[in-house]
Amino acid sequence: MSQPKTLFDKVWEKHVVTSSDNLDLLYVDFHLMHEVTSPHAFRALREMGIKVRRPDLTIATMDHQVPTSYLNEPVRDPVAAEQMETLMANSKDFGVKVYPWGSEDQGIIHVIAPEKGIIQPGMVVVCGDSHTSTHGAFGALAFGIGISEVAHVLATQTIRQRKPKKMAVTLTGKRPKGVTGKDLILYILQIIGTDGGVGHVIEYRGDVIKELSMEERMTICNMTIEGGARAGMIAPDETTFEYLKDKPFAPKGEEWEKAVEEWKQLHTDEGAVFDKEVVVDVTDIKPFVTWGTTPAQAVSIDSMVPVPRDPNEERALEYMGLAPGMPMKEVKIDAVFIGSCTNSRLEDLRAAADVVKGRKVKEGVKAIVVPGSMKVKREAEEEGLADIFVNAGFEWRASGCSLCVGMNEDVLEAGQRCASTSNRNFEGRQGKGARTHLVSPAVAAASAIMGKLADPAEMAKEVAR
Ligand SMILES: CC(C)[C@H](C(=O)O)[C@@H](O)C(=O)O
Numbered sequence: 337m338s339q340p341k342t343l344f345d346k347v348w349e350k351h352v353v354t355s356s357d358n359l360d361l362l363y364v365d366f367h368l369m370h371e372v373t374s375p376h377a378f379r380a381l382r383e384m385g386i387k388v389r390r391p392d393l394t395i396a397t398m399d400h401q402v403p404t405s406y407l408n409e410p411v412r413d414p415v416a417a418e419q420m421e422t423l424m425a426n427s428k429d430f431g432v433k434v435y436p437w438g439s440e441d442q443g444i445i446h447v448i449a450p451e452k453g454i455i456q457p458g459m460v461v462v463c464g465d466s467h468t469s470t471h472g473a474f475g476a477l478a479f480g481i482g483i484s485e486v487a488h489v490l491a492t493q494t495i496r497q498r499k500p501k502k503m504a505v506t507l508t509g510k511r512p513k514g515v516t517g518k519d520l521i522l523y524i525l526q527i528i529g530t531d532g533g534v535g536h537v538i539e540y541r542g543d544v545i546k547e548l549s550m551e552e553r554m555t556i557c558n559m560t561i562e563g564g565a566r567a568g569m570i571a572p573d574e575t576t577f578e579y580l581k582d583k584p585f586a587p588k589g590e591e592w593e594k595a596v597e598e599w600k601q602l603h604t605d606e607g608a609v610f611d612k613e614v615v616v617d618v619t620d621i622k623p624f625v626t627w628g629t630t631p632a633q634a635v636s637i638d639s640m641v642p643v644p645r646d647p648n649e650e651r652a653l654e655y656m657g658l659a660p661g662m663p664m665k666e667v668k669i670d671a672v673f674i675g676s677c678t679n680s681r682l683e684d685l686r687a688a689a690d691v692v693k694g695r696k697v698k699e700g701v702k703a704i705v706v707p708g709s710m711k712v713k714r715e716a717e718e719e720g721l722a723d724i725f726v727n728a729g730f731e732w733r734a735s736g737c738s739l740c741v742g743m744n745e746d747v748l749e750a751g752q753r754c755a756s757t758s759n760r761n762f763e764g765r766q767g768k769g770a771r772t773h774l775v776s777p778a779v780a781a782a783s784a785i786m787g788k789l790a791d792p793a794e795m796a797k798e799v800a801r
């Protein structure tokens with residue numbers, strides 16, 4: 337019998353075109369692009385007189401800099417306007433399909449690619465964006481690449497990589513009610529730290545993972561990068577196939593049957609060895625929130641702000657304006673952001689709307705919902721979620737990265753504190769001096785109602801509909 341292999345080994349080996357100097361040249365099945373990391377690459381191709389090798393395996397969207405508070409008007413920010421025009425021109429010149437701002441297919445690149453069925457098990461997917469790790473949820477090997485690598489992929493449809501090591505994170509026990517994919521990944525990050533995955537590709541395993549929806553798997557893989565890993569992966573199963581079936585880019589008819597048979601082989605063989613293994617029991621966990629300025633600085637919502645253990649943690653507390661011993665549930669907030677490629681899919685908006693329904697956002701709190709794609713926006717409107725948010729006092733926006741990164745006009749003021757469903761709480765991430773607490777959509781929604789970080793289950797008992 338051949339050597340047992342991990343899921344990652346199987347996908348990697350299938351894509352090696354050639355090797356030299358400990359580097360493998362990998363074939364790329366799909367290349368995703370956005371307006372921020374593409375201009376340089378297109379310029380490089382233009383200067384060298386090279387065409388895009390496989391425009392049919394490349395798509396681009398506008399997400400980071402697009403306005404979300406208005407559509408069909410000239411873009412007010414000149415820098416954003418220029419980036420957007422540049423992407424339009426480059427896409428046209430190089431024959432790459434683009435989903436521009438205002439079009440019905442536009443959205444955050446990591447939301448629209450899965451939504452169209454582009455991401456399929458066993459693929460190698462790259463994008464000049466760190467959160468490309470999202471797509472590992474499908475059993476694809478998906479990772480972010482640098483700007484010069486974007487040019488290389490455009491020109492050759494391949495990428496040179498050193499093979500990362502293998503790490504397993506196995507979730508055991510029973511997931512408590514009210515604990516979401518977001519809580520699980522915050523909990524995992526708090527255990528492994530921001531460097532726990534460095535040099536590795538993490539495979540998430542165990543029954544807890546098998547029971548998660550595709551949306552929750554995407555949330556977990558999305559934030560894998562915050563643990564320093566190159567990528568996160570989850571073996572495809574019936575949940576994956578169910579999600580993909582009939583999506584525009586998915587194989588159809590006989591091709592579908594054939595693909596599913598192949599995809600079923602994409603799992604780690606019994607006896608395969610990982611370089612590093614972490615086992616996490618999830619039985620006793622609660623919703624998780626961050627208190628500091630890294631996604632790993634997180635605690636249970638029932639806990640207190642911790643006593644700092646080193647100068648970094650001291651600095652984080654100072655930046656966050658928090659004192660040790662203060663209950664997390666007493667931390668007052670000024671803003672709530674429900675959005676980002678971590679948590680802006682229909683299921684996320686449903687979870688938040690479920691908490692908000694019939695209640696009102698606390699006076700003085702600015703709360704916005706930014707759907708991950710225009711498709712999510714339309715669907716949420718059709719099923720009445722948008723009305724629930726608007727009636728409660730949320731702003732209902734068009735799709736984009738928005739307050740996740742503050743590269744458009746959505747930024748917070750210095751000192752403002754936000755409960756955010758995004759993935760990064762670094763200093764200044766949501767605006768200079770702004771403070772970010774990473775939370776799940778349900779916790780964000782409950783926090784909007786309470787005006788402070790809140791556990792949705794307790795909020796429901798305190799605030800009538
Ligand atoms: C702008 C882009 C390169 C960046 C990334 O790589 O992740 C952004 O999406 C982010 O989330 O910080």
Ligand code: SF4
Pocket residue numbers: 399400444446465467676677678736737740741758759
């Ligand atoms: S939503 Fe946030 S994390 Fe995701 S791609 Fe946009 S800026 Fe990056």
